[in-house]
Every structure is written in structure tokens, then in C-alpha cells.
Amino acid sequence: MASARTTNAFICLKVPEQLIDALAGLQQQCHNRVDPQHREHIHITLGFLRDADEQKLADTRALISSGKWPAPLIRLTGQVRHGSWALKKNPSYHYDEQTVQKGEQVRLGVEHNDELRRIQEEITQGLDIVEADFWPHLTLGLAMEDFPAAQTSGMDLPTVSGPAPSVDVQQEVSTAEFTTLVHKDLPNT
Template identity: 60%
Template sequence: MASSRTANVFFSLRVPVELVDALVDLQGTCSDRVEPQQRDHIHITLGFMHDADAGRLADAAAMLSGRTWPTPAIALTGEVRHGSWKLSKDPAYRHDEDVIQRQEQVRLGVEHTPELAEIQTEITRGLGIEEDGFWPHVTLGLARQDFPTAEAKGMTLPSIKEPAPSVDLQQEMSVTDFRVLVRRELA
């Protein structure tokens, strides 16, 4: 009998070490309001595959490892947003632009360079996982409590610009925990 096991997986760019260090420092300044994203899990999501079976996982792994990818420089744009794909499934949840709600992700915008766009487009079109409104971002962490959006937008963000070291296929273990399935180093 064939297994019907599936996994939620996503493609991501690993964030350069210097920027990760700066983000960890930033997390320390707001740890009373934001539960930090684990250092090893800081990434830029490029595309998400829900309930991928073994065949889809094999296609995704082959696509990622089967070609040479450009190397995007990663820099924050200064834009801060918040929200939650998980909470949005709850009919009682209402997004509020002025309040970051408990368990929402605090997201920092990333410059959408031609290299980043090329990687994201090739992966999502190639696997049929295109999403409307793609917004490249790094998740700083999950809100511990409700707090005004203005507080997050007032943070002093790092201005580092460095190349992404790899593009990865990761499995979602939980909202904040992931496992790398395939890593393709970038030149």
C-alpha cells in the first residue's frame, strides 16, 4: 500500500551571517514584545507547497539542485508588516493595521532585486506554486502580546547588504521550526 504522507515545505534564501547577527541584536531590543525567530531559522521565504507528497517533494528537490542560481544581495527595505497565515484560517481573526496582535509574525521587508525575483519566479512557476502579492521578507519573530504597529515601525533596522549564501528547500515542522531538506549553495 502506498504511503499518503505529505509535508508542508517551502523554498527559502538563507540570510547572510552579518545580517543574521544584526537581526539577533535587534530581537534583543524587543524581546519583551516579540518572541524571536531562532537564529538558525532566519530566512526569506520564496514559495510554499502545502501537503506535498513524495512525488512533489522529489520534483522540488530536483528543481533546486538541478541548476545554477543567481546570487542575490540581501538588504532590508525598512518596511515592517505583520500578519499570520495560521491565524488567518480562524474566522474570528481580523487583521488590524494599527495593532500587531499576539502570535502574528513581525516581518521585515527585503529588497526585491532582479536576482531574488529570478529565483522566486523560476521556482514558483516551475512548480505551479505562484502566490499573489509576494512580498519578500524576513520574519523577526512572533508577537508575545498585542502592541501598536508604530512601535515596530519605529525600530532602527540594520543596513547591511550581503549576498545570500544558499537557496534551500525546508520542511515546516511548526510555525517557528523548520528542517532543511535540500541546500543549494550560491556562487
């Protein structure tokens, strides 16, 4: 009998190195409140595959490998939000717009330009992924303690921008480790 083993995976845009370098300075400024996202994990999630079986992973590999997308420009919008998909699973967690709570992600908005919109829509539609209220962003890090959300509005966000170098498919190995299943370089036109 065949195994019905499933895994969690996600499709993401990698962030250009010049923006990651600029984010390192911002992470240093926030180091007493925010545990920084590791450089190699900074990305923009385009779609999430929850409990994907081998067929869904094969379909994902095929779609990404054959995709013909230009590299979208990655530029921060200046919008900062917070929240946590992981904490939402805990019934005692209640989102508070006014407070960044310990364990929540501090998220930086990314411009939702035509190229990024096209990639995200083709991937989610091609794989039947439902993404309600897609908001492109990258994660600066996790809050190490509760602090007022108003403190995020004063952050000096980088103005550096650049083209996304690739679309990747990452498979969850643990909550903090991922394996790359597909790496697709994007042409910088």
C-alpha cells in the same frame, strides 16, 4: 496499496550571517514585545508547498539541485509589516492594520532585486506554485502581546547587507521544527 502521505514544505533563501548578527541586536531591543525568531530559522520564503506528495518533493529536489542562480544581495527596505498565516485559519482572528496582535509575525521587508525576482519566479513557475502578491521579507519574531503598529516604525533597522548563501528546501516536522531536504549553495559573484 501505496501511501498518499503528504507534508508541508517551503523553499527559502538563507540570510547572510552578517545580517543575522545585526538582527540579533534589534531583537534584543524588542525583547519585551517580540519573541525573537531563532537564528537558524531566519529566511526569506520563496514558495510554499502545501500537502506535497513524494512526487512533488522529488520534483522540488531536482529543480533546486539543478538551479543555476547567482546569490542575490539581501538588503532590508525599511518596511515593517505584521500578520500571521497561522492565525488566519482561526475564524475569530481579524487583521488590524493599526495593531500588532499577540502571535502575529513582525516582518521586515527585503529589497526585491532582479536576482531575487529571478530565483523566486523560476522556482514558483517550475513547480506550479501560486504566490499571490509575493513580498520578500524575513521574520523578526512573534508578538508576545498586542501593541500599536506605529511602534514598529521607530525601530532602528540594520543597514548591513550581503549575498544570500543558499537556497534550501525545508520540510515541516512540527509548527516550530523543520528538516532540510535540499541545501544548494549560491555562488557569490
